[in-house]
Amino acid sequence: xxxxxxxxEQSAQACARARRGVALTGAGISIESGIPPFRGKGGLWxxxxxxxxxxxxALERNPAEVWQVLFLGIADHLTKAAPNAGHKGLHRLExxxxxxxxxxxxxxxxxxxxxxxxxxxxxxxHARLRCMSCHQSALWHTVSLEVIPPRCGCGGFLRPDVxxxxxxxxxxxxxxxxxxAATCDVMLVVGTSATVEPAAYLPVLAKHNSAFIIEINxxxxxxxxxxxxxxxxxxxxxxxxxxxNKVADLRHxx
Ligand code: APR
Numbered sequence: 001x002x003x004x005x006x007x008x009e010q011s012a013q014a015c016a017r018a019r020r021g022v023a024l025t026g027a028g029i030s031i032e033s034g035i036p037p038f039r040g041k042g043g044l045w046x047x048x049x050x051x052x053x054x055x056x057x058a059l060e061r062n063p064a065e066v067w068q069v070l071f072l073g074i075a076d077h078l079t080k081a082a083p084n085a086g087h088k089g090l091h092r093l094e095x096x097x098x099x100x101x102x103x104x105x106x107x108x109x110x111x112x113x114x115x116x117x118x119x120x121x122x123x124x125x126h127a128r129l130r131c132m133s134c135h136q137s138a139l140w141h142t143v144s145l146e147v148i149p150p151r152c153g154c155g156g157f158l159r160p161d162v163x164x165x166x167x168x169x170x171x172x173x174x175x176x177x178x179x180x181a182a183t184c185d186v187m188l189v190v191g192t193s194a195t196v197e198p199a200a201y202l203p204v205l206a207k208h209n210s211a212f213i214i215e216i217n218x219x220x221x222x223x224x225x226x227x228x229x230x231x232x233x234x235x236x237x238x239x240x241x242x243x244x245n246k247v248a249d250l251r252h253x254x
Pocket of ligand 1: 027028029037106193194221234236237
């Protein structure tokens with residue numbers, strides 16, 4: 001059995017035993033759907049300076065420029081994207097009763113599009129816009145983008161309902177995510193560089209509460225060999241396919 005096969009076997013055994021599994025996902029799980037990551041090869045932050053365009057102060061200073069440079073580019077990728085085998089694999093683990101909830105840092109809605117029911121959008125969503133003055137929200141596809149930035153009925157500017165640098169995570173989402181991390185028995189960490197807090201601390205919290213941590217990423221991260229019990233060094237789609245098929249075999253073998 002190859003080293004990767006034995007790691008998949010080990011991961012599948014942990015998943016087959018799991019009753020309170022949680023997943024934490026990042027941009028890497030959506031790369032195979034055509035959405036570029038933020039860091040690493042082809043990363044968005046290699047092309048634009050996040051502190052210049054993805055910080056709340058930049059948006060408040062010049063909303064038109066942030067819309068043109070950041071939001072419209074991201075929206076263009078999102079409208080063309082569909083769930084891939086990584087998203088679908090996590091949904092199958094939900095259907096098997098292995099996974100309870102997915103905590104995602106992504107704003108692309110692809111977990112819900114894959115059928116996942118309990119998704120915490122830790123950094124918000126690009127599917128919804130919010131007024132910067134009256135805080136009224138509107139679905140992206142209901143708003144005209146003839147004029148950029150689009151305006152709310154109150155005259156204020158609309159912005160995607162995402163968490164920008166310099167903004168806080170919604171308190172209720174943060175508390176629920178921390179409780180899930182502290183009580184889960186398995187955490188699947190898929191496609192995140194594990195470098196942005198407070199999301200990056202969730203696997204540490206899970207580990208400190210004796211959860212089995214399975215990391216899926218073609219590259220090592222700060223979690224690898226420190227927090228992760230197993231790291232499947234490969235792309236999310238292929239690794240999820242192999243893992244889910246092995247869990248299904250073990251569960252049928254029960
Ligand atoms: N499958 C799985 N993971 C992959 C794949 C793949 N096919 N290809 C690349 N990766 C990994 C990279 O190795 C990297 O570790 O995906 C990760 C992407 O890292 P980031 O771009 O930093 O994405 P993420 O961890 O989600 O960023 C966290 O930072 O800029 C903010 O708000 C933004 O939510 C984002 C947060």
